[in-house]
Amino acid sequence: MKKFNPVIKVKGFATKHSITLSEKTxxxxxAASNFLTDLADVMLxxxxxxxxTFSRDFEFREFFRQxxxxxxKSLPLVSITGAIxxxxxxxxxxxxxxxxxxxxxxxxxxxVSLIREMGPVITALICAGKIGSGMGAELGSMKVTEQxxxxxxxxxxxxxxxxxxxxxxxxxxxxxxxxxxDALGIFGSWAGANIKGDVSFVLFFNQAxxxxxxxxxxxxxxxxxxxxxxxxxxxxxxxxxxxRGTESVGVAANSAVVLASLLVIIVDMIAxxxxxxxxx
Amino acid sequence: MKTNQTDTSIIDKPVxxxxxxxxxxxxxxxxxxxxxxxxNGENIAVLGKSGIGKSVLIQCIVGLLIPxxxxxxxxxxxxxxxxxxELNVLRQKIGFLFQSGALYDSMTVKQNLVFPLRRIKKxxxxxxxxxxxxxxxxxxxxADALNKMPSQLSGGMRKRxxxxxxxxxDPMIMLYDEPTTGLDPVTSDEISSLIKEIQKKYKTxxxxxxxDIKCARNTANRLIMLSxxxxxxxxxxxxxxxxxxxxIKSFFQA
Numbered sequence: 001m002k003k004f005n006p007v008i009k010v011k012g013f014a015t016k017h018s019i020t021l022s023e024k025t026x027x028x029x030x031a032a033s034n035f036l037t038d039l040a041d042v043m044l045x046x047x048x049x050x051x052x053t054f055s056r057d058f059e060f061r062e063f064f065r066q067x068x069x070x071x072x073k074s075l076p077l078v079s080i081t082g083a084i085x086x087x088x089x090x091x092x093x094x095x096x097x098x099x100x101x102x103x104x105x106x107x108x109x110x111x112v113s114l115i116r117e118m119g120p121v122i123t124a125l126i127c128a129g130k131i132g133s134g135m136g137a138e139l140g141s142m143k144v145t146e147q148x149x150x151x152x153x154x155x156x157x158x159x160x161x162x163x164x165x166x167x168x169x170x171x172x173x174x175x176x177x178x179x180x181x182d183a184l185g186i187f188g189s190w191a192g193a194n195i196k197g198d199v200s201f202v203l204f205f206n207q208a209x210x211x212x213x214x215x216x217x218x219x220x221x222x223x224x225x226x227x228x229x230x231x232x233x234x235x236x237x238x239x240x241x242x243x244r245g246t247e248s249v250g251v252a253a254n255s256a257v258v259l260a261s262l263l264v265i266i267v268d269m270i271a272x273x274x275x276x277x278x279x280x
Numbered sequence: 281m282k283t284n285q286t287d288t289s290i291i292d293k294p295v296x297x298x299x300x301x302x303x304x305x306x307x308x309x310x311x312x313x314x315x316x317x318x319x320n321g322e323n324i325a326v327l328g329k330s331g332i333g334k335s336v337l338i339q340c341i342v343g344l345l346i347p348x349x350x351x352x353x354x355x356x357x358x359x360x361x362x363x364x365x366e367l368n369v370l371r372q373k374i375g376f377l378f379q380s381g382a383l384y385d386s387m388t389v390k391q392n393l394v395f396p397l398r399r400i401k402k403x404x405x406x407x408x409x410x411x412x413x414x415x416x417x418x419x420x421x422x423a424d425a426l427n428k429m430p431s432q433l434s435g436g437m438r439k440r441x442x443x444x445x446x447x448x449x450d451p452m453i454m455l456y457d458e459p460t461t462g463l464d465p466v467t468s469d470e471i472s473s474l475i476k477e478i479q480k481k482y483k484t485x486x487x488x489x490x491x492d493i494k495c496a497r498n499t500a501n502r503l504i505m506l507s508x509x510x511x512x513x514x515x516x517x518x519x520x521x522x523x524x525x526x527x528i529k530s531f532f533q534a
Contacts, residue, residue, distance in 0.1 A: 142384075146382040147382050147384055149378065150378055153371050153376045155371050155399055156395075
């Protein structure tokens with residue numbers, strides 16, 4: 001009969017668990033290292049964008065083309081979203097405000113909500129879906145089909161031509177789209193208020209804007225520029241650094257939307273905190 | 281079949297000189313020690329199995345990839361020591377035909393051709409640009425494709441337009457990355473003829489990366505076979521035809 005040896009048992013247990021622990025540690029170390037490498041890559045990408053933006057030979061023609069693509073071609077989507085946003089917010093808030101006897105506050109409440117928070121965030125999320133995925137897919141497919149390399153060998157800086165123009169166009173166009181969505185949202189709100197009530201257009205707008213102050217608009221506009229920049233940088237980064245297979249185009253588009261949407265929410269949270277501190 | 285090695289327009293002056301080139305991707309050593317020379321006016325075909333590093337070789341020549349060691353001299357310039365600006369000037373003298381054609385999807389055929397022309401030949405007027413574009417399109421036999429989008433073109437037409445885009449800026453050196461891959465035999469022959477015509481008309485020196493022996497026979501003055509990251513054999517078509525080496529025989533009898 002084999003004799004029970006507690007020392008061997010303990011040694012075996014310790015060895016087995018130390019191997020498992022060291023494997024887990026190595027996996028975590030690799031994950032942390034990958035994360036830091038990715039972060040450094042993003043930082044270098046942003047630095048290159050800044051450097052190329054201020055270099056000579058800015059691609060004005062491509063920049064205006066991108067402004068048209070991003071701004072004008074997003075108008076139908078942003079129009080519908082903006083109008084529905086105001087309409088729904090009004091229909092949902094009206095019964096509660098009636099209960100409190102504060103239905104006259106409806107235009108002001110909707111206008112402030114739309115301008116400060118809902119307009120910028122929802123429009124930015126819509127733009128992250130449309131513009132971010134478009135950039136990720138377009139640049140990703142250009143990478144896969146060697147079009148970026150072709151540009152490089154024909155003495156054109158693809159970073160300046162493809163990335164800088166798109167990032168700047170998104171940074172400029174997204175705030176304009178947000179302001180446009182806000183305006184349509186208030187219009188939608190007036191339409192919503194007239195479903196069960198009767199309020200004139202002029203009165204509704206007068207009441208709405210009597211509650212909106214400069215400090216409601218300014219932080220919203222400032223954060224909109226950051227939303228645009230985030231959408232542009234993420235879309236371009238994911239597309240420009242896509243892999244070589246066709247599968248990577250889908251991955252680039254998908255991850256651009258997910259990351260851009262997440263970063264929009266995070267930037268919004270930071271902007272709200274800063275605004276809150278400034279107002280105090 | 282006629283060989284091209286007796287071409288009198290070839291001058292014994294190297295335009296590309298590669299010495300002891302090494303390139304790895306992670307642990308994988310793709311090019312271990314490659315040395316070759318391309319003389320002025322000469323077409324050389326680089327043969328080898330898929331994945332052997334043929335495309336990597338020409339990507340190193342235009343600076344799309346940075347070699348681990350070794351030197352690449354192109355038109356008496358050391359590619360590794362050039363600044364980005366100097367490299368762009370050198371690239372203006374090199375035409376690169378990509379395996380996929382790499383036409384810009386969002387542009388028409390005309391815009392594809394005008395794109396490098398406006399950037400490289402900045403002193404041309406709009407009229408001269410139009411004339412040049414029409415001229416190269418006629419040379420590749422696609423004058424009527426001017427306003428078509430790349431998605432409306434067949435594989436062979438895309439290759440021709442891509443070829444037109446590279447020659448429109450009058451390069452001194454042409455690098456062809458598998459120019460006949462994925463094409464039917466008739467179109468492959470047409471592309472091979474175009475490569476020969478370009479050599480004659482534009483006085484270019486070329487490296488043709490291929491595993492299409494027929495294309496190599498039709499276009500090259502000299503052949504180089506890569507194997508295991510090194511130059512396995514270099515010589516004329518006759519040298520390769522007469523070789524008893526099993527690897528070369530397997531290629532040439534396929």
